[in-house]
Amino acid sequence: MDLSQRVVMYPLQELWNDREILTRRELRSLGAEQIAELLRNGHVRFVVTGAGNKPRWIPEGQCFEFWKTEVKPHLLEPEARPRLEELPAQYGYFAAEWEAESGAPIIHLAMAH
Numbered sequence: 001m002d003l004s005q006r007v008v009m010y011p012l013q014e015l016w017n018d019r020e021i022l023t024r025r026e027l028r029s030l031g032a033e034q035i036a037e038l039l040r041n042g043h044v045r046f047v048v049t050g051a052g053n054k055p056r057w058i059p060e061g062q063c064f065e066f067w068k069t070e071v072k073p074h075l076l077e078p079e080a081r082p083r084l085e086e087l088p089a090q091y092g093y094f095a096a097e098w099e100a101e102s103g104a105p106i107i108h109l110a111m112a113h
C-alpha cells in the first residue's frame with residue numbers, strides 16, 4: 001500500500017510518514033514530567049494519531065510551542081481513565097516514546113476523544 005494513503009488503525013504496530021516506515025517499537029508510556037525531560041535534553045519529534053486519519057508529524061521547529069499550547073493542556077497521564085466531558089474541549093492525548101533509529105526521540109500522541 002502507498003504510505004501516503006495509509007490511515008491509522010489501532011492497535012498501532014508502526015509509525016510512518018508519506019515515504020517510509022520510521023519505527024515499529026514503542027518503548028514506554030510518558031507523562032508530563034518525562035516529556036518535559038526529553039524536551040530539556042534537546043529536540044523531539046511529535047506525531048499525532050487518531051483512528052482513520054493519517055499520522056500528523058509536527059515540524060521540529062514547532063515542537064516546543066506545540067508542547068506548551070496543545071499537548072500540555074490536553075495530556076493524559078498513562079494510567080488516567082478520564083470521562084470525555086471532563087477533558088478540555090473533550091479530547092486528550094496519551095503519550096508514548098517510540099524507538100528512533102536516528103535523530104530526535106519520537107513522542108507518539110494518541111488522541112482520545
